Amino acid sequence: xxxxxxxxxxxxxxxxxxxxxxxxxxxxxxxxxxxxxxxxxxxxxxxxxxxxxxxxxxxxxxxxxxxxxxxxxxxxxxxxxxxxxxxxxxxxxxxxxxxxx
DNA sequence: CGCGTGACCTCTG
DNA sequence: CCAGAGGCCACGC
Numbered sequence: 318x319x320x321x322x323x324x325x326x327x328x329x330x331x332x333x334x335x336x337x338x339x340x341x342x343x344x345x346x347x348x349x350x351x352x353x354x355x356x357x358x359x360x361x362x363x364x365x366x367x368x369x370x371x372x373x374x375x376x377x378x379x380x381x382x383x384x385x386x387x388x389x390x391x392x393x394x395x396x397x398x399x400x401x402x403x404x405x406x407x408x409x410x411x412x413x414x415x416x417x418x
Numbered sequence: 419c420g421c422g423t424g425a426c427c428t429c430t431g
Numbered sequence: 432c433c434a435g436a437g438g439c440c441a442c443g444c
Contacts, residue, residue: 320440320441341426341427342425342426342427343426343427343428346426346427346439351440352439352440353426353427353438353439353440353441354425354426354427354439354440355424355425355426355427355439355440355441356426356439356440356441357425357426358424358425358426359424359425359440359441359442360425361425362424362425372425375425376425377425377426377427378426378427378428379427382425383425383426384425385425386425387425388425391425420444421443421444422442422443422444423441423442423443424440424441424442426438426439427437427438427439428436428437428438429435429436429437430434430435430436431433431434431435
């Protein structure tokens with residue numbers, strides 16, 4: 318599977334994330350055919366200008382915001398969508414998409 | 419072609 | 432919970 322294809326899959330999956338829900342890099346990578354979490358992170362980092370993707374709904378597997386400069390903005394956006402964080406800065410596990418243990 | 423780096427993940431202690 | 436080790440793939444130098 319070519320990288321552009323994987324990129325398309327990543328964009329598609331992220332676009333399918335419902336509002337108020339979140340998912341992890343690993344999950345997205347697992348949904349794609351062969352992509353790795355690093356590729357997902359790279360895709361989010363090199364996002365196009367006219368992107369409409371809910372990148373803020375993509376978090377780390379530990380249910381914490383990834384370590385990047387836009388973490389504050391991401392936190393804001395998620396909070397604005399109704400996503401609640403606990404005192405440890407973690408997202409409620411039942412908000413994870415597609416599953417919600 | 420090798421090396422370092424990165425919005426990461428999983429497994430062990 | 433934190434730290435370390437190994438693995439993953441693409442990019443720039």
